Amino acid sequence: MGKSLLWTALLADQVDHSELQQVIQGHFRTASQPGLREIVYPGDNRYAIKLVYAKTDQLTDIEAGELLTSELEEKLSRAVKEALLEPAGYRVHRQVFFADQKLAGSWRYRDWFQLVPVSATAPQLDCVFGDHPFILEVRVAASRDPGIINLRAGRAMREALLLLGGLAESSIHGLSARTFCGSWVTLPGEARQPAYLYPAYPSPAPPSSDDFAAPDARAPVIPSLDLFGIFGGNAGQPFCIPAELAETIDRYLTLDAESRERVLRACYWVQRANRSFTESFSQSFLAVITVAETLMETGTEICPTCGQNQYRLRSSFATFLDSYVPIDQLTTRRAGHPHSFRERLKALYDSRSKITHGSDLSGRDGLAGGFVPGANTEDSDLRTLLRIMPLAVGAWVREADSGLASPGAVLRGIGHAKQDCT
Secondary structure: OOOOHHHHHOOOOOOOHHHHHHHHHOOOOOOEOOOOOEEEEOOOOOOOEEEEEOOOOOEEEEEEOOOOOHHHHHHHHHHHHHHHOOOOOEEEEEEEEEEOOOOOOEEEEOOOEEEEEOOOOOOOOOOOOOOEEEEEEEEEEOOOOHHHHHHHHHHHHHHHHHHHHHHOOOOOEOOOOOOOOOEEEEOOOOOOOEEEEOOOOOOOOOOEEOOOOOOOOEOOEEOHHHHOOOOOOOOOOOOOEEOOHHHHHHHHHHOOHHHHHHHHHHHHHHHHHHHHOOOOHHHHHHHHHHHHHHHOOOOOEEOOOOOOEEOOHHHHHHHHHHHHOOHHHHOOOOOOOOOOOHHHHHHHHHHHHHHHOOOOOOOOOOOOOOOOHHHHHHHHHHHHHHHHHHHHHHHHHHHHOOOOOOOOHHHOOOOOOOOOOO
16 A cells, blocks of 8 residues: 555655654644554644554554644645755764763764763762763754754764663763662761762763864773773773774674664663673673673574474574684683583573573572672673673674674574473
8 A cells, every 4th residue: 555645745755754753743732642553643633643653663654634734734844854854064962971980081983973081170080980971972963953953862872872882881871760769878977967869960061062072182992802801891990992893883884774773782781781780680690691692593493392493592692602702712710610601601591591480590689698609600600791792792793794694694503402392
């Protein structure tokens, strides 16, 4: 079935659909969802515009309602053209974020984004590890519609943050998303009074301008193997940039949309694994394993006994890490442990399955706790996975466009011991 005339009139084949919706939304005070996959403007029984979506939330058609006049249609069409198709230059937007290490210099990825330290007069920490502030700048195409500029800046910043968090520094984060929730703290001074404070940080730079800030000192750039190696992230080390980061992002931008989304999902789980580490070893462990599951290829076999699919996840996980990370260079054998880290990979996936299905918790989260061998091994293995997983994601991205093999091709056809179904 063809598209409606309104689809053509509102230039839906030429513009980004989320931006198109933003323009439409700006012309109506209300909106509502009368059907499972429908949004109408305004949000009353009588409407002017209906947006129709597929199950995947992709816009598939635009229908006219009884309130749509020819004058309103022409006005909307003109607004879409002016906001989304007419050139308006570029704007650089800024926002403060935080990382465990202090950013001591600037780093810029081409004309997309730049990391810069906060000014010397901005609030800063005097400790080694903590929420050290820095500024992320992103450059986006401008528009006559301020809402479109904000939408573009938000998306560009989110994408840059995910890539940085998944490929460079997994501790990157903003202020709490639930800003109405604070934290109990002890105020300084002899009284040491408790107080309930809310997250806040003053903006030390103009929120937007025509160009990036002029860089001063350069942030340290070191090889990934050194950054994510056994001694990477030492106390006192500043925020460092992997030497391969620019190349990795270059390769990422050449991937198809589905593969880019896959990479961003993996980067998201790298960040979540880091952020969960101090609160829940089990959550952190699940998240870091999910990074590999997002990227690894898994073949299937039919069990001759029960007739069910076998997905060979254990071996796929082990092979994924062994394919994209030089494990022997980046891990050590624990004292007294009979198996190397590589030999424990399948067992680590088994631990993930037990946590997922509710039959176990990480040793640090259970009732036993304390300084015991099992929990110590789990602690060490989780820390190792958190350290090396960004290296695996980066290697996967760089191989994805190498022309030698598609990502995960080395994993296809790799099986594991079949489960006994009798």
